[in-house]
Amino acid sequence: MQIEEESLRNSAFMDLTIKEMHTIEAIGLVDLPTSNEVAKKLSVTAGTLSVSIQNLVKKGYVERLNQPNDRRVVRLNLTKKGRLVYRLHHKFHTDMVKDTLTGLEREEAQVLIKGLRNLNQFLDNVKNRMNEG
Template sequence: MERKNKVLNDLLVKLFNDILEIEENTLKNGNLSDLSVTELHTIVAIGMYQERTMSEVAQDLKITVGTLTTAINKLIKKGYVERKRIEEDRRVVLVHLTKRGKLAYRLHEKFHNDMISDTINGVSEKEEEILISSLERLNIFFKGKMI
């Protein structure tokens, strides 16, 4: 493998693993020590401001509604999520975040905002544009591999 390719590969693998590890450690050592990274990502998929159907959330997470139901049950027990059925069609289940769930969402959002701020701190506008363009191409590549 050409040196540039090896360096890029090593950086991408290390970045991916480091982000996951930092998220896990932040959860374990912070106010959200009762949450897993997967549970936190479920909270993010539910979102802050409106109720969502279980089907919508499952689709965003690319999991089955059954798998999501198990995760939601745990999050309800922990006090992060509430669930209700709509009267017009009792088959439709809506979920939304509690105050505690919204706090978890905001803390996770701050983690990501801090990560981005530190990444682009001291970077020129041109370098920032190149970084964004490169990451967009990488994202397109990964999306093509998900089929």
């Protein structure tokens, strides 16, 4: 994450923190999630997310969309600037995976992928236990 944050600091998006970048990533390009949906995805409180969203709105990466039929529901949408940084961040991750697999035989890549899935499952289990306690 330190390398990721340093990469952001040396880009045109130096005003973003890595946590804000992950919030942008959680909002995504397709759906118009609610704040509660994004907070759940990030495993943060609604209050914590609210502060992040407020900063991202001020910086021009996110916009809040009120629902005309229910003003209590607020959807989140990436602005043009937000979509651009989302795509660049996604490319960063794609390039990282490609470079990691470079030079590996098919069987070696499959073992690495299986190990990373196991690690991800372990971390999800730890996170779930932390959220329960």
